[in-house]
Amino acid sequence: MSELETYQITGEYQSGSNVLGLVCFSIVLGITLGKMGDKSRPLQDFFHALSEAMMIITGWVIWLSPLGVFFLVTAKIMEIDSFKELVGRLGLYFMTVLLGLFLHGFGTLSILFILATKKLPCRYIAKMGQVMATAFGTASSSATMPITIGCCDDMGLDPRITRFVIPIGATINMDGTALYEAVAAIFIAQLRKVEMSFGKIIAVSVTATAASIGAAGIPQAGLVTMVMVLDTVNLPAEDVSIILAVDWLLDRFRTTINVVCDALGAIIVTSLSQGDIDKTRAANNERDGRSDAPSHELTEIEKGDH
Structure with missing residues (x-):
């Protein structure tokens, strides 16, 4: 076999924090604490207290952030050799992120929706005008969550599903953010003339997905x-x-994609669970229709259901 047909598999160690390792360890630790039950309560209380302390520190940082951002941007502007070139590159970066969000929102999500529900998502997306407007205006998935739930209720989705899927989606479903972070990291690496191998691109993609959660x-x-x-x-x-x-x-565009994905996810879950929903509804109607049962017997049935 010639040298051209021989694959050279090499590895290297670089200085810095092993962020991907920390993310994987955190996931494993969370699963472990969940399996431990009450024995993990002291460690959970510690992390809750640490989270509250970090939120207070974050509040202080937010108050000081305008001044800090001003000096950061000023320092970067002073380092720029060609301001025109940077603006041009930022424009290309901006359009690349928008193109990625557009392809994901109206391509990938639509295909998954069609495969799961056998329906076109156009008429559902058309009913999300208020949701998308609120998401674009506030740039916050959490602030848009009540509007998203109300929109799903207006479309006739089961409230038990919307109240479960939408809050989880607003917390961990940040696909637009993951896409943006991966593109931004590659863009900054290109500006710094840092060579991005295939392995580094995979590491950036995995880290961006985990970090966005x-x-x-x-x-x-x-x-x-x-x-x-x-x-x-x-x-x-x-x-x-x-x-x-x-x-x-x-941030406003990727938040819009996030909340639309949350709503479409709730519709997909409703479609896949429609059989169970119909059985539960029929059982409830049959139970409520038993008018010949004594009042104390109905009470016992209700107690058994709870």
């Missing part, structure tokens, strides 16, 4: 988890300031 449903929360993605390819965290100029607008 932990992102809060508040405006521009992706910038916080963006630091983890940049650390995966050993890029400085302050490079986040490069994309701050357009992030406020991109």
Whole structure:
């Protein structure tokens, strides 16, 4: 076999935090604590207290962030050799993210919806005008959640499904954020002339997906988890300031995609669970229709149901 047909599999170690390893360990630790039951209560209380403390610190940081962002952006502008070239690259980055969100929102999600429900998503998306407008205006999945639930109720979805799927989706379903973080990391690497191998691109994609799950449903929360993605390819965290100029607008587009995906997910779950819903509804109607049963017997049935 010639040298051209021989694959050279090599590896290397780089300095920096093993963010992907930390994310995987956190997932395994969470599953373990769930299996331990009451024995894990002290450790859970510790993490709850730590979370509350970090939220207070985050509040302080938010109050100081306008001043900090001003100096970060100013420092980056002073380092720019060609401002025109940077603006041109930011424009291409902006259009790349929008194209990715468009293909995901109206391509991938639509295909999955059609395969699961055997229906076209157009008429459902058309009824989500208020949801998309609220998501675009607030840039927050959590703030849009009541509107999303109300829209799903108006479409006739089972309330038990919407009240379960939508809150979970608003918390962990950040597919638009994951796409944006991966593209942003590759864009910054290109600006810094850092070579991105296939392995690094896979690592960035996996880290962006895992980090987006932990992102809060508040405006521009992706910038916080963006630091983890940049650390995966050993890029400085302050490079986040490069994309701050357009992030406020991109945040609104990716939030819109997130909430539309939440609503479509609730419709898919309803469609797949329709058989069980009909059986439960029929059983409830049959139980409620037993008018010949004594009052104390109905009470016992109700107690058994609860």
